[in-house]
Amino acid sequence: xxxxxxxxxxxxxxxxxxxxxxxxxxxxxxxxxxxxxxxxxxxxxxxxxxxxxxxxxxxxxxxxxxxxxxxxxxxxxxxxxxxxxxxxxxxxxxxxxxxxxxxxxxxxxxxxxxxxxxxxxxxxxxxxxxxxxxxxxxxxxxxxxxxxxxxxxxxxxxxxxxxxxxxxxxxxxxxxxxxxxxxxxxxxxxxxxxxxxxxxxxxxxxxxxxxxxxxxxxxxxxxxxxxxxxxxxxxxxxxxxxxxxxxxxxxxxxxxxxxxxxxxxxxxxxxxxxxxxxxxxxxxxx
Numbered sequence: 001x002x003x004x005x006x007x008x009x010x011x012x013x014x015x016x017x018x019x020x021x022x023x024x025x026x027x028x029x030x031x032x033x034x035x036x037x038x039x040x041x042x043x044x045x046x047x048x049x050x051x052x053x054x055x056x057x058x059x060x061x062x063x064x065x066x067x068x069x070x071x072x073x074x075x076x077x078x079x080x081x082x083x084x085x086x087x088x089x090x091x092x093x094x095x096x097x098x099x100x101x102x103x104x105x106x107x108x109x110x111x112x113x114x115x116x117x118x119x120x121x122x123x124x125x126x127x128x129x130x131x132x133x134x135x136x137x138x139x140x141x142x143x144x145x146x147x148x149x150x151x152x153x154x155x156x157x158x159x160x161x162x163x164x165x166x167x168x169x170x171x172x173x174x175x176x177x178x179x180x181x182x183x184x185x186x187x188x189x190x191x192x193x194x195x196x197x198x199x200x201x202x203x204x205x206x207x208x209x210x211x212x213x214x215x216x217x218x219x220x221x222x223x224x225x226x227x228x229x230x231x232x233x234x235x236x237x238x239x240x241x242x243x244x245x246x247x248x249x250x251x252x253x254x255x256x257x258x259x260x261x262x263x264x265x266x267x268x269x270x271x272x273x274x275x276x277x278x279x280x281x282x283x284x285x286x
Contacts, residue, residue, distance in 0.1 A: 028116050033087035033094035036116055041098075044074050055120030061283045062126040063274060064254060073128045074110060076102045082142040084258070084270070086238050088231040091286070092116045095231050095240050097258060097270055099139035099192070107136045109191040111256040111272045113230055115286065125284055127256045127272045135192030145268060146260050150237040154263040158232050164266065165229055165239045165259055172224040172245060175217025181266060186211035188269040211266055221245050221253070226282050237261040244282060245273075252279040
């Protein structure tokens with residue numbers, strides 16, 4: 001075998017291995033990701049967490065704290081009342097917002113993100129809201145509008161969607177949102193509580209305003225740190241973002257928000273925002 005032929009074979013082998021790795025990383029399509037979440041829920045409800053296909057050194061956190069699935073608050077859930085589930089095969093992410101009832105009869109709202117690599121779960125991120133003001137009447141059933149397909153003429157590209165939501169989180173920092181990014185009818189819900197176009201929302205003191213106006217300065221929050229765009233679905237106009245929003249007196253709010261975007265404008269936001277103290281990091285970078 002000549003040196004030239006040997007080098008050519010070596011290069012082909014490298015290409016083949018690289019191609020195999022790409023195929024492996026992309027092997028879990030949308031249907032596969034949705035099934036991963038379905039089985040995760042089933043195992044949590046059945047208390048068979050040992051059957052969850054965790055990868056080596058999987059990182060699991062609930063409300064930013066390290067927690068084994070069997071010891072998490074999620075394990076107290078008895079019934080799922082409603083759910084909205086989203087998948088992004090490009091990022092290997094599947095994320096759900098679930099209204100549920102615990103064994104004690106409490107209604108809770110849960111955001112769960114799974115990162116899937118080679119059909120193994122490498123990250124589990126849970127935002128668990130068990131506060132008394134979870135508003136079940138706006139959570140059950142989960143709003144079907146989020147999962148509607150956006151008409152092609154109103155659909156934004158992945159890059160355009162990411163830009164809109166990056167600007168949204170920047171607006172939480174400098175309180176200079178871009179008006180053109182918001183539909184005037186945009187509403188934001190915090191665990192079922194509508195805080196826009198609702199002067200008596202009991203959550204924010206913004207008055208009867210929309211998503212754009214509610215973030216105009218000055219505000220008692222900001223900056224937004226550790227911002228992550230974890231999922232993008234152009235076909236459904238969905239982006240899901242995470243951040244830590246800073247408040248005075250060393251308080252931070254964990255934010256997990258689902259955005260519905262039509263014709264380049266944010267139309268609806270489903271937020272889980274949990275206040276804490278001394279939170280230095282979410283523990284995740286993707």
